[in-house]
Amino acid sequence: MSNFNSKLKRINVPLVDHKYWSCIEKVNSLRLKNDIFHSILKEKLQGYSLADIKGFHLKTNQLVENIKSRELQHIAIQMSDIGCSDDGLDYFIYWVISQGKLVYQNTKLNPKSLIINYRVGGIHNYEEFGYVAYEVFYDKTNEDLKDYLN
Known part of the structure; x- marks a missing residue:
């Protein structure tokens, strides 16, 4: 492993x-619709350093954890007319994040x-948002971002 790669593993910021918002x-x-939004977001992230791509992923995870609640899960169920597993709640929160900071x-x-x-009743999930940093990191390095996460 190169010296750069070992430094990137230690960066957890x-x-x-x-910059995120x-x-x-x-x-x-x-x-844009989610599929086009995803392509443009990937394009934007391509211009970021590897540390910033990793940071984008870490920030996304931080935002998900900071907002996650039973109340929000109930809202997700009401808005989508389907059940909402733990993963489903994450996908719903990705959609919320993709709507912007406000x-x-x-x-x-x-949450109400x-x-x-x-x-209510529309599609309010965006699973792919959770993988965008992985995709861009792989496109730039041919390596899995997961190998650089602690």
Whole structure:
């Protein structure tokens, strides 16, 4: 393993808020469907350093854990008209994050705000969002990001 790779393994810093949300907002400004959003997000992340790609993944995980609650899980069930497993809750939170910082913050303060502002019964999950950093990291290195996570 190269010296760079061993240094990257030791870097465990989530991407700073401004850079993370700026990336999401730039892609969101295009008002795209999830599949196109995903492609543009990948394109944006291609310009990031490997440490920042890892940081994007770590920040995403941090945001998921900071908002996760039983109340939000109940909202996810109501909005999607289907059950919501633990993984399903993560996919729902990925969707919330992909809507931008303001939606995320409002949801964190009041999960019921989602029911007021978004259509119940639609598709409110975005599983692929959880893998975007893995995909970009692999595209750039031909290696698995998982091998660089502690």
